[in-house]
Amino acid sequence: MTNKILSVGIDIGTTTTQIIFSEIVVQNTAGSFLVPKVKITKKSIVYKSKIYFTPLISSQKINLDKLENIILCEYKKAGIDKKNISTGAIIMTGESTRKDNSEKVLNILSDFAGDFVVATAGPDLESILAGYGSGAYEISKNTAEKIINFDVGGGTTNAVVFSGGEPLDSFALDIGGRLIRFDNEGKIIYISEKINKLIENLKLNLSVGKKPVFNDLKILTDNFANIICKISNNVNLNAEERKLFIEHENKKTTIKLFMFSGGVSEFVYGNDSISTLSDTTKFGDIGPLLGCSIRNTFKEKGYILIEPREKIRATVIGAGSHSIKLSGSTIIFEDDILPIKNIPIIRIFNNKDEDENENIDNIYKNICKKSTFYKNQNIAIAFKGPKSPKYVQIKKMANAIVEAFKDRSNPIIIVIENDFAKALGQTIKNIVKNSKAVICIDNIRVDTGDYIDIGKSISNTVPVVIKTLIFKN
16 A cells, blocks of 8 residues: 655754655555554655745744744645645754744644654754755765764854764854844844854954954954864864854764755855955855855865755755654553654664674663763664573663663663564563663664654554654665
């Protein structure tokens, strides 16, 4: 049986808001209704909206009425009724997440996407989603070199390092094209407080209400580009430069492949020559000059930039276009906590590992390391596991998982490829007793970046829905 599923992606960013609709064709290849196995046979973006400036009432407040009208208008242009949307994502990124009414905006707009995957994307998750949409993830699977994708938007730069299809690091910086804005006369009307100290240290004559000197703006954007370059090359930043990190700094990783996405990347890969104040201010911000500074800085250093599959649309495609697979049944579950939805998958071993026997000792360390991306929320741990584990191995795995979840109040959710979920789940349950709920399922292959839904039980089985960001593949 073949079905078509409509998916929507809505990205409300610092500078722009955009919408895409995708059609996912799926086919049930299983003979059982209760345990369906759905295969994706076709995936395509059927509609891309125009790119709008995110409407604002003030620098701290989103214009909800205008935003709602934009989305309604695009649904109408696409000829799509929101009742027909099966799944999708509404995300707020960059400085939009810091607006006074951002939570209210998401609550009201959530009606436009069916079973949305992500309501808000924190800086780390936003980085990973942009890396999927830009194509950096796919490139990393086909090369031995590590690749970093910088998604440079209006308010922030979000970066992710991929190796072999796994995110090794992600971080965000207060660097973006809309951190300084201009009126029609070229006078500054806004400077983000995030960069005031940097401007002061650079001794630049930049202030609201005044027309700047081109060279002062160039010194600032060149400085931003140099910071990105330093991070790429593991050069230490000074104290003020480090303050541009959002929440945490990057890990020191040697990288040889570089990619840029986001609105500013249109100028990184373009040929525009930004050499005057009028060139800089024609779009009302420093985005073109920042893109030019990044292009020239990386060229001077001799770095080769890989052009992304998607630039300004990377995040919305990475987050909004996903597929549904139905597979398997639970071996250990607790019905009173079901259904649960939109649980992010953390694959704790590299996907290329064929034999994970030797990795059992690293389960605790890997869970702790990778779960930092998802603080204070449900997560599902995924790994392949040995084909026929001995009891001592199962006990060792169970103890490591319980210890890793010790300081988390969330249920312990485990997804295994090989067939020993019942034994592992029961062993974990014997350790935690009634202090934690335990769900352990097997015969399911998932990757980091996927999301899982688990429904109410039916005749001792439960439907499992794996939602994959399809354009990462």
